[in-house]
Amino acid sequence: MFFLQTVFGRPSVLILGTLGMFFMAITLVSVVVFHQRRVIRFNKQIQKMEEERQQMLLRASIQFQEEERQRIAADLHDDAGPLLATARLYLNENLIHQEPAVQLQSIFSAKQIIDDTIQLIRNISHSLMPPTLKNFGLEAAVKDLFDKINGSGVINASSRFHDNRQRLSDEQELLVFRILQELVTNIIKHSSAGFIHLTQNAQGNIVYFRIHHDGKGILQADFDKMEQKSSGLGLKNIQSRIRVLNGKIFFEIDNTHTYYKVTIEVPRQPNK
Amino acid sequence: MFNEGMGYYLQSIKSETFIILLHTFTFVEYTFFCLYIYFILPQSILKKILPFLWIGFIVFALIDLIYVNTGIEFDSFAIGIESIIIILLCIYYLFTQIKGTNSLLIYSTFNFWVVITFLIYFAGTFFLYILAQGLRYDISFRKEYFIINISFNILKDVLLCVAMTMKSTDTVNEQKNGFPDLDEDLFISKKIN
Numbered sequence: 031m032f033f034l035q036t037v038f039g040r041p042s043v044l045i046l047g048t049l050g051m052f053f054m055a056i057t058l059v060s061v062v063v064f065h066q067r068r069v070i071r072f073n074k075q076i077q078k079m080e081e082e083r084q085q086m087l088l089r090a091s092i093q094f095q096e097e098e099r100q101r102i103a104a105d106l107h108d109d110a111g112p113l114l115a116t117a118r119l120y121l122n123e124n125l126i127h128q129e130p131a132v133q134l135q136s137i138f139s140a141k142q143i144i145d146d147t148i149q150l151i152r153n154i155s156h157s158l159m160p161p162t163l164k165n166f167g168l169e170a171a172v173k174d175l176f177d178k179i180n181g182s183g184v185i186n187a188s189s190r191f192h193d194n195r196q197r198l199s200d201e202q203e204l205l206v207f208r209i210l211q212e213l214v215t216n217i218i219k220h221s222s223a224g225f226i227h228l229t230q231n232a233q234g235n236i237v238y239f240r241i242h243h244d245g246k247g248i249l250q251a252d253f254d255k256m257e258q259k260s261s262g263l264g265l266k267n268i269q270s271r272i273r274v275l276n277g278k279i280f281f282e283i284d285n286t287h288t289y290y291k292v293t294i295e296v297p298r299q300p301n302k
Numbered sequence: 303m304f305n306e307g308m309g310y311y312l313q314s315i316k317s318e319t320f321i322i323l324l325h326t327f328t329f330v331e332y333t334f335f336c337l338y339i340y341f342i343l344p345q346s347i348l349k350k351i352l353p354f355l356w357i358g359f360i361v362f363a364l365i366d367l368i369y370v371n372t373g374i375e376f377d378s379f380a381i382g383i384e385s386i387i388i389i390l391l392c393i394y395y396l397f398t399q400i401k402g403t404n405s406l407l408i409y410s411t412f413n414f415w416v417v418i419t420f421l422i423y424f425a426g427t428f429f430l431y432i433l434a435q436g437l438r439y440d441i442s443f444r445k446e447y448f449i450i451n452i453s454f455n456i457l458k459d460v461l462l463c464v465a466m467t468m469k470s471t472d473t474v475n476e477q478k479n480g481f482p483d484l485d486e487d488l489f490i491s492k493k494i495n
Contacts, residue, residue, distance in 0.1 A: 044443075047429030048450055055389075055425035059418050062396045066408045069400070 083258075087273070090266030097263075102154060109150050117143040160207070168203040169194050172210060172228060179226070185218060189228035198237060199299050205271045206239065206296060209279075212264050213241055213292055221245025221290070239294040247290025253281045325367050325377050332359060332384050335420060339391050342413045344398055348391075359387060378435035385424040385431065392421035415465030419458050426454040 120140035125133055163171035169191045176187035198206065210228065217223050223245025231238050248256070257265050272279050277296040284291060336356040343349045363380040371377055395417050399408050408414050430450050433443070 044429055044433055044446060044450070048426055051425040051428050052422065055418075055422045058393065058396070059421065062400055063409055065400055070407065 087270045090263055091270045094267050105154050110147055113143050113147045163207055171207055186225040191230040193232040205275050209268050209271050212268050217243050235298045237296045241292045242289045248281050250281045328380055376435045378432045381431040385428045388424045392417050412465050412468045419461035423454050423458045
């Protein structure tokens, strides 16, 4: 301080020092305020984007439910309705005035139609909740699904469950099954794959599912991009189900660029 | 203003009371600031060591007063150290506010205005006080001292007034944003229960 006073003179040191310190304090306060404003603006932007994303997922979920309801309504109206109406025609009041042989024929035809209707309703019911999944669990349901795909002869589908001693809860199994169903459907529809293989394994509290296929697949960046678009309902449903599961999904390609991989991580929840 | 006027008068009549008051003021000022910052700082290492920092400075200021300064001179050294500590504590508080995830704008809080008041005041008067010891009887310096000191005191008061406004605004906003009693019409309101 003494050195400064001798070099610059006492008044200069006082004035310059005071002004310097004052402006330094003002600058510091301004930096803090502007930085905080910027951080808050950034956080708000992220929050808004997240809200929009949630909205989009919610809309997709609602749209999916509506489409599912419409499909069931159409199935019931177009298939079950005419069948039951036909059965009713066979069993009209005039039947008692008919010849016994004709009566027998009508009753047989009505029975046939009612059987068909029962089968139809069963199919609708199975599409809503696969009985194999309900009765025997995810492993059996996946096997069943893959057997049906194999039956078509177009694609070779196989699955292997390595560690399924501790099963997921019923609700989680249904969600995982729906995700796998959607992924497999997408692979069949868009990838021109020759084979699909599903591997399941568990480590600690996390259950892993991985689908390999040799078709034309998508990567994580593509998935994120497609999910942001208003189209691509299936992918949004996958994402919303993953969120419900508190899980993760990864779309990758192997190092040799031969197989595409879709990995799902699901943390176990206790059965309710 | 009264405080400053009285100080200037006591200084002009070369009263020893002025020096004693200055020494006492440093202790009191530092103690109150430490208490205030202690209550507003979030849990951190600095908060834990703050009581020791307070004790350390008080011991240092006492030693300076009794053995070095011997109570007859302006306590520039002690005030300089006090200013540095307070400025650093203010910077630390601002840093914690930046680091935090508070969505409330920093300048809409009472504490922010109080802290920047102290920061600006102590930064602005830092050179003034550390030069004061040797130049107390220099007339031109005393004039400069008076101008700078009074300017920063006015600024300090203005900023503290703004802080007070912030406090009252916050309370008003809290009342405005209070969640309405939606059960009122159903006769299951908390008021009734």
